[in-house]
Amino acid sequence: MARIGLDPEGKVVSECFALIYAPRRVRDRFPENCVTVVDSEAAALSGADPAKNLYPARVIGPSRSSEGFRLYYLVCWLGAEV
Template identity: 45%
Template sequence: MVNGYSLDPHPRANFAKEEFAVVRIPRVKRDRVPAASVEIVADLETAIAQADPDNKFYPAKVVGPARSSEGTMLYYIIDLYSDL
């Protein structure tokens, strides 16, 4: 359970796991983002290097993917490094 959400991985996925990513979000106060707005990267340094806050791309630690109740694949934001 993450931030009160139950993670229900895609049927073909073994489990939802924590990873570093660059996420595109319209506002910093988001706790989940569509999978299409997430680019998984190797580590935090890579996420920071690829971030572009002026265009709303932020480095983050995410967990997922998980299917929402609406059937959309989502990633949940564990840490958002918006102040780097």
């Protein structure tokens, strides 16, 4: 579950599909350098490569953390292997 909400009127953060580099999928937020935003769910699913720790997901972001990092928040992992 994402920690930030979406403002339907705002354009600061948005929900999108992505490929996430995640050696262990136990976190719910990821730094920008671990996330590659893609155009569609199909693109995320086809770009997945578990051998390289690259997993498809739906995320919200980017959002600036209190430390100044840009983060993406996990909405859900995509595909059968979760």
